[in-house]
Every structure is written in structure tokens, then in C-alpha cells.
Amino acid sequence: MKTKSRFLRAPVEPFVVLPDAAAGDLLARMERISFQGRNLAIARRIWEKMLGDDCTIFFGMAGALSAGGLRMIVAYLIAHRYIDCLVSTGANLYHDLHETRGRHHYLGSPREDDAALQAEHIDRVYDTYAREDEFCDNDEWIAAFALTLEPRPHTSREFIYKLGEYLWKATGQEGILTAAYKANVPIFCPAIADSSIGMGLSQARHREPTAGQIDVIGDIVESANLVIRHPRTASVVLGGGTPKNFINQASVQAEFFDDRIGGHRYALQIVTDVPHFGGASGSSLEEARSWGKLATDAEQVTVQSDATIALPLLVSALAGSARDTMARRKPMQFDVSGPTMAANGRPFPHARFEARQR
Amino acid sequence: MKTKSRFLRAPVEPFVVLPDAAAGDLLARMERISFQGRNLAIARRIWEKMLGDDCTIFFGMAGALSAGGLRMIVAYLIAHRYIDCLVSTGANLYHDLHETRGRHHYLGSPREDDAALQAEHIDRVYDTYAREDEFCDNDEWIAAFALTLEPRPHTSREFIYKLGEYLWKATGQEGILTAAYKANVPIFCPAIADSSIGMGLSQARHREPTAGQIDVIGDIVESANLVIRHPRTASVVLGGGTPKNFINQASVQAEFFDDRIGGHRYALQIVTDVPHFGGASGSSLEEARSWGKLATDAEQVTVQSDATIALPLLVSALAGSARDTMARRKPMQFDVSGPTMAANGRPFPHARFEARQR
Amino acid sequence: MKTKSRFLRAPVEPFVVLPDAAAGDLLARMERISFQGRNLAIARRIWEKMLGDDCTIFFGMAGALSAGGLRMIVAYLIAHRYIDCLVSTGANLYHDLHETRGRHHYLGSPREDDAALQAEHIDRVYDTYAREDEFCDNDEWIAAFALTLEPRPHTSREFIYKLGEYLWKATGQEGILTAAYKANVPIFCPAIADSSIGMGLSQARHREPTAGQIDVIGDIVESANLVIRHPRTASVVLGGGTPKNFINQASVQAEFFDDRIGGHRYALQIVTDVPHFGGASGSSLEEARSWGKLATDAEQVTVQSDATIALPLLVSALAGSARDTMARRKPMQFDVSGPTMAANGRPFPHARFEARQR
Amino acid sequence: MKTKSRFLRAPVEPFVVLPDAAAGDLLARMERISFQGRNLAIARRIWEKMLGDDCTIFFGMAGALSAGGLRMIVAYLIAHRYIDCLVSTGANLYHDLHETRGRHHYLGSPREDDAALQAEHIDRVYDTYAREDEFCDNDEWIAAFALTLEPRPHTSREFIYKLGEYLWKATGQEGILTAAYKANVPIFCPAIADSSIGMGLSQARHREPTAGQIDVIGDIVESANLVIRHPRTASVVLGGGTPKNFINQASVQAEFFDDRIGGHRYALQIVTDVPHFGGASGSSLEEARSWGKLATDAEQVTVQSDATIALPLLVSALAGSARDTMARRKPMQFDVSGPTMAANGRPFPHARFEARQR
DSSP states (O other), rough: OOOTTOOSSSSOOOOOOOTTTTHHHHHHTTSSSSSSHHHHHHHHHHHHHHHHTOOOOEEETTTTIIIIIIIHHHHHHTTTTSSSEEEOHHHHHHHHHHHHHHOOOOOOOSSSSSHOOOOTEEEEEEEEEEEEEHHHHHHHHHHHHHHSSSOOOHHHHHHHHHHHHHHHHOOOOHHHHHHHHHHHHOETTTTTTTSHHHHHHHHHHHHHHTOOOOOOOHHHHHHHHHHHHHOOOOEEEEOHHHHHHHHHHHHHHHHHHHHTOOOEEEEEEEESOOOOOOTTOOOOHHHHHHTSSEEEEEEEEEEEEEHHHHHHHHHHHHHHHHHHHHHHOOOEEEEEESSEEETTTOOOSSSOOOOOOO | OOOOOTTTBBBOOOOOOOOOOOOOHHHHHHHOOOOOHHHHHHHHHHHHHHTTTEEEEEEEEOOTTTTIIHHHHHHHHHHHHHHHHEEOHHHHHHHHHHHHOOOOEEEEESSSSHHHHHHHEEEEEEEEEEHHHHHHHHHHHHHHHHHHSSSOOOOOHHHHHHHHHHHHHHHHHSHHHHHHHHHOEEEEEEESSSSHHHHHHHHHHHHHOOOOBBBBBHHHHHHHHHHHHHHHHEEEEEEEEEHHHHHHHHHHHHHHHHOOOOOEEEEEEEEEOGGGGGGTOOOOOOHHHHTSSSSEEEEEEEEEEEEHHHHHHHHHHHHHHTTTHHHOOOOOOOEOHHHHHHHHOOOOOSSSOOOOOO | OOOOTTOOOOOOOOOOOOOTBBBHHHHHHHHHHHHHHHHHHHHHHHHHHHHHHEEEEEEETTTTTTIIHHHHHHHHHHHTTOOSSEEEEEHHHHHHHHHHHTTTEEOOTTTHHHHHHHTEEEEEETEEEHHHHHHHHHHHHHHHHHHHHSSSSSSHHHHHHHHHHHHHHHHOSHHHHHHEEEEHHOOEEETTTTTHHHHHHHHHHHOOOTOOOOOOOOHHHHHHHHHSSSSOEEEESOOOOOHHHHHHHHHHHHHOOTOOOOOOOEEEESOOOOOOOOOTTTHHHHHHHTSSEEEEEEEEEEEEEEEOHHHHHHHHHHHTTTHHHHHHHOOOOOEEESSSSSTTTTOOOOSSSOOOOO | OOOOOOOOOOOOOOOOOOOBBBBHHHHHHHHHHHHHHHHHHHHHHHHHHHHHTOEEEEEOOTTTTTIIIIIIHHHHHHHHHHEEEEEHHHHHHHHHHHHHTTOOOOEOOOOOOHHHHHHHHHEEOOOEEHHHHHHHHHHHHHHHHHHTSSSOOBHHHHHHHHHHHHHHHOOOOOOOHHHHHHHHHOEEEETTTSHHHHHHHHHHHHHHOOOBBBBBBHHHEEEEEEEHHSEEEEEESOHHHHHHHHHHHHHHHHHOOOOOOOEEEEEEEEOOOOGGOOOOOTTTTTHHHHSSSSEEEEEEEESSSHHHHHHHHHHHHHOOOOHHHHHOOOOOOOOOSSSOOEEEEEEEEESSOOOOOO
């Protein structure tokens, strides 16, 4: 009865309960089960491979994950260089700033009476609350900072670096922005105008018409040059939105100027959106191949899960199992402090793509 | 600026990475983050409370979780009496039997060519494969077993007990069915006709017209009597489907005959379906209150996650932190071997609800 | 620049607004757009093909679609023989009975205070309410009906036929059960024990120990014989659950006894669940091919939509465009009134599969 | 038995099939069913109310809805002033430009081999294809256009107006961009840097360092001034992403400078994302109230559906039933052609919020 089939190679091995097992062991045993548990386990292996390969690792972060309690995981990934470049929504950076400034988000309920919250000027993000007056104060703090900058366009990358520096000097507290400042890790925020950081900038503009100039087109040039400089790239994405697309766009735009670029070599995404409605957030990594966003032989995995479950487990495991790999990793060293960015001491060309002849 | 608000009591505490942290510690720290991560952490606390209270804990299991690698977790929950009664789809019991009989499910791909699989008689469940000839052999094995039974109606509970006994004697292997047999834990399978176990029974009928009689209406009586006998109940549900509803139905039906019944005191569900399309699988625990399926003051939580991620983490943590509680727990002792079920030595009335005067 | 590609054959044609366009025209123009709109338009074409071919059309119905206002669409499909066999959850049949008996479901809110509803004994299904006392009265009405039946096992198919007859004689009102009674269309309810109809039957049992015997294994035999008798089949499914699986199981079980059976020739499903968590409700029609549930060359489409949006539009369009096809259609004529079912005058063998030699 | 309850006012009325019913009639009858069908019907009523009230109607559009065949519906809404201001992702505007320039998207399959597509330089968006060489040509066309502009910052609103003008003069074809140009309807594209339009702008920058300056912070000022000028606003949103948030941000930012602003008076969203993962795309309209994005007494509805099903039906019905209302509607007349925008002949203050004293 038992004929061999090329399809039947490795059996599912049921997960056996070990009381209080460690994160790394949990994921090791989840590699042999099915569905999204298996995918999460595969995600750890793929991230380890990225770290062991000579890759620039882009990390995208959408949603409200800073407010939701994941900001110190991202700060850890930056500080220890599990990632090389962050692309984020403004919201995630803003909520990080909020907590780094010593304020809080609060445990709340998704079923609270929103009129009652509104009456107390409390803003709700699903099951999480924040004080509106503190948000207004942040906006003004950002505006005040923006007014200290030279009245010239800044890429979001340069602006956010300086914001991190200002924040570190004001608070000395850990967080995403301050970790990136200290580690010289670039952060891009392509949709900065769609966030409270943008609102702070617009309030600077209100006071001083030459303030608050953000050169988001310059961000496109820089992000593509980052790929051109070192075409071996990888992508780790939480949620979808502008971070996911911007990371892929960097690869596509780079390829336009340099045909050695062939898409990310590794990709992992932790998403809750689905492909069948056609939106970019839920789009599959298979689809990304048709665009050349992803190399056709890339190792990739999609984990369909809320990041607030998947990321704590994944990074706790990775931080254990990737120790030796990390000891050997030599990440690119950036200078992101000025209008012109540099990698390993060599500046990028200013305002143009670092194109090869073609 | 800081006025107090009743809404702002506990701050979100960002999750801090500890390399290779243990499951219990992961969940302890996830209690202070947001979204589904927080809910999964709350699920552990609520399950601990169930175990520390004098509750009958119903456990519902839909989906393809046995094939997907979670069957030994459920066997563990049964053997150690983290649960008192299992309600399952036929598929989960069938796939458990398949592996207990020494066969396997296999790691596969959700993007394989299904015509190629069909040509090799390999059946696919998302990213998991099985051999069709082994499934046919199981069906015949079940038919052969069914022909050994007395030609009278059996509730699914009695039938499955005897199936577990037969399986244990044939294999001596661990699994859901064999664990339940050895622990005398009742299993109900209200939709047995919609499964390969049902197919095996129909093949027994084909050979012998008096074979394969399953009294699913008797299951309703027994499950309600289980609630009437000890009205303090709790519900843990993976997915939705018939298991979720049958567990709630037991409570509603019991209340019809005994007005002391007030719905489950604790409820936790790990689901991926959503409420807004009106189906029972995604229905909220809030909605369950309107029906009296859940006590209005019940502690409850819904975790929106694939069980293959949530359950390994949750049970690994629980098995560590609930040790003392479990040492004190005195679960109800059942006799489920015959047509009439007994709890703590007292048989249930036969074929009628154990009603109080009303 | 324009080289031809086999992939680029038909352009997307943007949908142009025509005020108050008719359903058929809407769907005709949606065939040339993308995503789920296109799939819904394809669903109409596939259903038309089923009707024009010599197929037995199975229709599955899960969810709470009767309570949600779709029961008269299903009654229309039965009365006009757009479908040949209904497989339903008990809930959909029960809520149909509730309204046919002159009671109502009510427009409600998904955000109502469920404790307040509970206090008034109002049961909520997402945004829809019902009176609990009326439900209890239905249960007793069903129990009273069940006590009129001969004390022998009835398949759910025979039981529901007789329930429809009793209901028609009591009310003379249109609905799913009464339409099926009048049209002699079989209804299977494999999970009847997981529904209020089952609760009614259990209350009959409470009064009379020989009452309420449902032979759900007999349903498997009959449903497979329906396929064996006429192996050209099609499947239309709303939601997932037991109806979806039971329809496929009929095909798989039939194939076990007759190797001419090759799976459904056409399949359309309107679902909101997704494949990637491994459950049967969300499983893809591609996956169904690996099992032989679907012919490898079947025409099929999955529409990811709430049926309360998709079905009114789809059936309104179909009822217009399929007029000529329906005039020619000669559906199988059933006798479903007794223990042995017949199709086109030829009874099915009793309690065994109508197997060919093999 | 029948006591009255305030909860039970209007019964569900089952939808009755009328062959080939018109869109308006379909939705009229769907108002009395449940779940998302009811919500879609309510969406039509709410949109009618917006049109009959003296509101500025913001329309947000995310996803890949232009490529997916909905661009001419949006062009219709603009041309006939069912909406007053569009906020869009760059992708939707880019794909509109692609088709207005005479190129196509193509009907494809979500299960095609992406390596094969990649080999032929065909880009896939779920079930829709496009030629990469045509996309590259668009990018260069946009770059060439951008080089014709004065070398100064343009808000995305001004830039897109001029792009629409250039496109209209080049093609004379209908579409979103050209309709907005002709109707002087402002379009904001806050995340323009995350799109192929941004890529075109970066290619202009590559050729000329002073080209491609987009003042996205100016967009914040203008969008808030639009609200301050006429605080009665409404919001219609397809999908989530930056359009959804930017429309709400305009209201929140306006309120910061003018306390008469109290959030949108009407809101309808057609989404597929869900609230429970905390992201903005899926966030509920209830939650929006806590922020003051929505008036606490606003009429609002969320329709959980793919827009490719919901929008064709909704707008076809609305275009029929709102005829009289539209004849009376006097939408605000904009001048969006220059750096300073004007409404009804009165220019907005330049680079500052039109604040009241506070």
C-alpha cells in the first residue's frame, strides 16, 4: 500500500506540551505543525538566514504597534542591529515619542462608551486609551523642535534623525526614535503628512511659513540608493500600509537605475489583511515576485497573525537562537545626520540616483 | 494638566525582549500590552480561574487542528484534566485516530498543483497532506469496529468512548480518543454525520442494515444533564462550528429545565472568524450573554488568532503556572462507558432531562 | 513596445454608472472589473451553466441567513427549482419555521447592552433580535410535532419533509420548509442535534423515550445515493460549516462505491472565511480538487462576500437572465415523503449504497 | 405572551426575489434585512442625507480600486459633485492616469505562476495584470511633466491639479484626474512618496535637483482650512490607509484651531479590515467619536464588503434616487489651480491655519 510520493516527505509532528517551555523551543517544535503556527516558526528561520547573510534588512511597521506595547521590541531590533533600516507610519513614531517623553498609553476596553471618552478628552485605539491634552502638548513640542531646524527641506530620514537626537537630549530615555539616533539607523516615514508628527510640523508652519519642509521625494531617492549601494536586501514587515509598499518601491526604483537589482532575497511579513480584495496591505509575497519586488528564488513567508501575539514570541526566540550569528554580523554603518546620507563612510550622491551606466 | 480619569488606571507597559524567555513569562508580560496579545495573556488568567473554581470545563474544537499538529495538546488537556468534557467535529477525532493508528499527515504547501495531488490520491488541508488510501482504510476500520457493537442506538458520547477503547486496545498509542478513554472524559460529536467517522458508520450500515445507529438527540439530553448536575460551567473554544454552539446549547437547554442555570461562569474563545457577518462561529461572547449562554457577570475573553499559534503558547504557559491549582483541583469523575452516563458515581436519568420542579 | 503576451488578453473595463441599472446589467458589467465584484459576476454565469446542463444542484446554507432576511430567496430557489437539494444548518430551518409560524426577527443593533437584552429575554444575532419566549414556544411546537411521528428512526431528510408538511398544513405560509415540502425537494440537516430543532426533538424524548430518533447515518447513505443515481452534480454554497462539507462528502462517499463519480462539475461558494487557518469553512475550491470533491476541470468561483449583499443581487440577476434556460430545465422529480426516497419514480435501495460492481 | 419591548420595533422583512430588479429597489428592500446587506442599504440613505444637507463631502479611496475597474465611478462622483474633495493613495491616481493615457489593466488570475509573469515583465495585482514597460513609460511621462513645473514646492493638491490639466490636454479622455481638473475638485495625496507618481517625481529630481518638490505639510494646512471654512463635513471612505486617516486628521487639526469644529456629521465607510488588531484601516466609527473625528451624534455606517461589489450597486442606486436632491445641491466652488486655494471665491490664507481667536 505504501508507494512513495514526492509530496509526502516530512510528517506533521504533533506539538507536545512542555510546561513553561522557552520561546526558542516553542518555535522549534512549531516548525513541524501546520497553518500559521508553522509559518511563524519558519519566520524565525528566515530571519536568522537574513542575519547570517550579507543583507541590508528593511523593517516596515504599520498599525498602532507602538501604542500597543511593541515599541521596545523595535528599539531592541534597532539597537542590536537585527534590522538596518526602519520604514514606519508617523503614528508609530509619534506614539513612541509620547512614551519616551514619559507619558503613557493606557489599558482600556474596546466596548467603552466613546461619547464618555470624548467628554473626558480621551482618545481610543481599539482597547487602548491616551489623553488628548498630552497629544496636543506633543504636537506643540514637535512644532517647537521643527522651528529649531534650518528653514530648508529635510527628507523624512534626516528630520527623524534630528527628532531622535533632540528627544534623546531632552529625555535620555530609550525608545524607537532614540535607539535609531544612537545606532545611526535610518528611519523613513513616507506618509509623515498623514500623522500627528505631520500635524506638529504644520503647526510650525503656522507660526513660521518657511518651517516644516519635508522632502518626501528625496526619501525615494535615498531609499533606492540604499538598495543600489548594496543590492542584497531583505524585508521584514508588520502589517501593510505605506511601510510595506515603500520598502518594495525602493527595490523597484533601484532596479530602474541598476539592472543588477533583483528584488529582496528574503521576505517575511506578519499581516492580518488578505490578498483577495486587491489591496497592497494584504498582497501576497508571490504577487511581489511578478513585480520584481522579491527575487523569484527568495525565501519568504507570510504569517497571518496579529503582531502583538507573533512578534513577542518571534523576537524572544530569535534573540536566543541568533546569538552566534549576531556576533559575526557586520551591519552597514550609516551616517544619517545630515542632508546627505553615507554608508560605510561613502556618501550617497545628493538628489540623484546612484545609477550605473545602462 | 494631570487630572485623574476613571478610564486611565493602568498604563500599557511595552514588552521588553528577554532572549529565549519562557512561555509563562512571555504571557505575563503580554498582559500589559494591547490588542490580541493582551487577550491571549488574559486567556491564561481566565483558564487558571476556571481551574481554581469548582467548574465543569467544556472544551470545543473545530477546524482541522488535529491534522494541523495540536492533537497531543488536547490529549494533554484531557489526561491532566485541564478540561472535563470535549465537544469536537468528527474531523478532529478522525485525524486523531489516523495518527494514533500510526499513519501521518504531511507538511505540504498551500500552493501545490491540486490536480497533481489528485492524480496521486493525496488529499490537501491547506498546507497539510494525507494519503487517500490510508483514509479509505481508516473508514473500513471504523466500519469494522461499528459492526462489533450491539445493534442499538448509541449516543455519539457512548460510541466515541467505545471507539477510544477499541483504538487503545489495538494500538496502545496516545492521542485524543485514547486519552479520553483512559481518563473517562466524555466526548460529544454532534455533527458526526458530517465527517469521515460518519462515513465509516455508513459503510457499516451498508453491510448490516441495523449497524451505525447514532442517537444524536440523546447527546443533547446528556450534555444538558451534565450542566444540570453541576450548574457551574466554563467554556474554552477553539474555532466555532458545531462544538462552540453545542456547548452553549447545553447551557440553554439545561436552563429550560432548571432555572438555577445561568450560563457559563467563564468563557474563552480562540477564533479567526468575526461577528459582523452574523454567523455563530464568529459570534461575540457579549452576544452570548443576551441568550443566557454566558452569565452576565462571566469573565470572558475572545482571542482573535489562529489556534496553531495561540494554543501552543497558551497551554505551555498554563501548564507551568497552574501547577499548584491543578494539584488542588478535584474534577468530576465520570463513567461514560455505557448507555447511561454517571458523574461521581450517580447515574444520569435515562433519556430524560434531570429536571427540577418548576 | 507592444509585444503580445498570452497573459494579456482581455482588458479591465471600468464600470460606468447608469442610474438605477437593473441587477442583470450590473453583473454583466461587473464581469470586466476585478476582485470580488468580478467573482460575483462569474458566479451568475456559472450558475446559469449549471441550470443549462443536466446537473443535480446541491445548495448549502450556513450562518444565520434565515434570521437575516434571506429565507424567501431560498424558498424561491426551491420553488422554481434553481436548486435540487438543500443542505442546511438546523438554525436556518428553525428561523424559517419561526417566521412561517408568523413570528418575527427584529432589526437591532450590534452594540446594544446585552445584559439589558437578557433582562428582557431577547436573543441577539449580531444586529438582529428575537423573543426568547417565542423560541421556547417553537421548541415545544416541534416537540409536539415529533410526538405525532411513528416511534422509529427518521433520516433528517424524512423528518424535515414531514415537518414542512405539518407546518404547511398549520400555516399555509411560504418559506423554506413549506416550499421544499410542496416541491418535494430534499433537505438534509446533518447537524440537526446542534440546533433548536434538535432541542425540540430532545424535549419530545423527555416526554416519550422512543421519540426523537434521527438517523443521521442514513442521511449519508441517501445523499451519496443521490450522487450515484445521477453523477453529474453541482454545488452552490453560502458560508461553510456542515452544509459545505456534507455536500462534498456526498460526492466523496459516492465515489467510494462508484468510480464513475468524479466530483462536482460546477461549484460556487459565497464565503467570508479564508483558507489560511486550515478550517473547512474557508477551504478553497482548489483544495477540494485534491480530494476529488470537485472535478479537476470543474468551473468554479469563490466570492468573498457577506451573502446578505451578494445573494440578493445574484439571484435577482439570475432570475432575469436564466428565464429561457429555466423554461428548458427538467429537474429530477423526487419523492421524499417516506423512509425510502425516490428519484424520477425509482426508489433508492434502503439502507445501503447503490453501488456498482467494483 | 406578547409584551412590548423597546428593542423590538421593526421586524426583519425577508428579501423577495423580483427578477432583474433595479439597483434602487434592491437597496430599498435590503434595508429591512440584516448584517452587511442592511448596512449597504443604510449607506445609500446616509449618503443621500449628506447630499441634502449643506456638507463638504470628503471621499477617501485606498486599495487598488482604479486598476480594479472603479475609476469611472469615482470620476462620475466628482463630475456630478456627489463628493467635494478626494483623498487618494498615489496608486489609485497613477492607475487612473495609466488608463486615461490609453493603456489597460488586464483580467488575470490570482493563481498564475508569478515567475512566468515576471519573465514577461507583467505586474500582478491579485487577479489583474499590467505591462511593466507601460508603467515605466508612465513614470517617465510624469517625470517629464514634473520638469515643466516651476521649481518650487507644490502641495500634492496643486501638483495633482496641474497633472490633471496636463493629462486632459494631452488626451482629452475621462478619468479621475481629468474629471477633478474639469470640476475644480481638490485631490489630496498625502502619501504621494509611496507611489509610482512619487517615483516619477524622483526621476524628475534625478535629472534636475530642484524638481519634484512636494509640500505635504502644506496639504495638512489646506485640508484643515477646508474644514474650518465650512465646519459641516461628511466622510465617505473606501478601504482605510492614508485617505481614511487624512480625512479624519483634517477635522482634528481644524478643531485645534477652531473649537466650533465638532467632527464629521455623517460618515460611511466600506471596508474589509476589522477593528480588533488595532490598525487605523479597520478602526470603527465608534472609536472615531472618542477622538472627535466624528460628531457624537453623527449618522454613520460601516459596510464590511469589498468595494468592487458594494460601490457599483451603491452608486447605481444613489444616482437614481438622489436625482432631486442633486438638482438642489449647491456644492462649494473651488479654485485649486494655484499655490493658494480658494473656496467660493475667497482664498485661503497662505501657509497658515485660518484660525479663530481662542
